[in-house]
Amino acid sequence: MATYVFSDIHGHAAPLRRLLERIAPSDEDRFFCLGDMIDRGPDPLGVIETVRALPNVCVLSGNHEDLMLSWVHDPLGGSTLLDWAINGGGMTLRGYEALDEEGREELVAWIESLPAYAVCTVAGRTYVLVHAGILPYRGPARTWDEDALEAFLCASDPQDLMWVRNEFWDNPTGLLDSEGNGPIVIAGHTPTLYLKDSPSATDRPVLDEGGACQSVRVGDAHLSGGVYDKWDIDSGCAGGPGFGQVTIIRLDDGAEFREPIAEGE
Numbered sequence: 001m002a003t004y005v006f007s008d009i010h011g012h013a014a015p016l017r018r019l020l021e022r023i024a025p026s027d028e029d030r031f032f033c034l035g036d037m038i039d040r041g042p043d044p045l046g047v048i049e050t051v052r053a054l055p056n057v058c059v060l061s062g063n064h065e066d067l068m069l070s071w072v073h074d075p076l077g078g079s080t081l082l083d084w085a086i087n088g089g090g091m092t093l094r095g096y097e098a099l100d101e102e103g104r105e106e107l108v109a110w111i112e113s114l115p116a117y118a119v120c121t122v123a124g125r126t127y128v129l130v131h132a133g134i135l136p137y138r139g140p141a142r143t144w145d146e147d148a149l150e151a152f153l154c155a156s157d158p159q160d161l162m163w164v165r166n167e168f169w170d171n172p173t174g175l176l177d178s179e180g181n182g183p184i185v186i187a188g189h190t191p192t193l194y195l196k197d198s199p200s201a202t203d204r205p206v207l208d209e210g211g212a213c214q215s216v217r218v219g220d221a222h223l224s225g226g227v228y229d230k231w232d233i234d235s236g237c238a239g240g241p242g243f244g245q246v247t248i249i250r251l252d253d254g255a256e257f258r259e260p261i262a263e264g265e
Helices: 013-023 044-052 063-073 080-086 090-098 101-112 146-154 158-163
Strands: 003-006 030-033 057-059 117-122 125-130 184-187 216-218 230-232 245-250 256-260
Touching: 013 044, 013 245, 013 256, 044 057, 044 090, 044 101, 063 080, 063 090, 063 101, 063 158, 080 090, 117 146, 125 146
Parallel strands: 003 030, 030 057, 125 184, 184 230
Antiparallel strands: 003 245, 117 125, 216 230, 245 256
């Protein structure tokens, strides 16, 4: 059984499907999708369909799913549609309106059911999985077993987990000790190019040799036994062809699988 994680596909169903065909997951594998399946790209509902068909999949809510639900629950609100439209919701709205009433109700109910975080342990390392990040832990040093992590995350504001940016990426999470023991936080939400001016170090350039965003490990690793305390896996799909690519990471061995976004998809 292998464990895969990805995030921020933003409506680019075609390259996601190509990449999954290359990976060819088995029925025993599991997937974590960290949200922002929708908006920006041409086929947001196709992304949702593809994600929901994955074996043993855990899907988290991202800020774009949050924007969609804000409009669904208050379509006549003064700013909900504008906020969603500004953030690329037009294609998702068209797909949603093309569904029949039963289809719309089922889709909304499923999105409403999505959690804001997950925790998993793979190859002896525990990972906190969230869409955007966490507010750093500032309390006394402690051992982070899964029960402690669950309590910490349960007490977190879901809006922070879906929307936080600089406060997370620019600061230590507070979850690793000086020897690198503890959970690593994996998040998307912030395309890696936007970290180029962050005070936190990255394990490699935020752009690959072709100039597209690539996933990076982030943090002051010299303070935590050479271990980076967070990973940014938003490889820029929101920006489309030439800027982003679909990326899926296998947590068992760190293997990374990428697929470029072609024009029109």
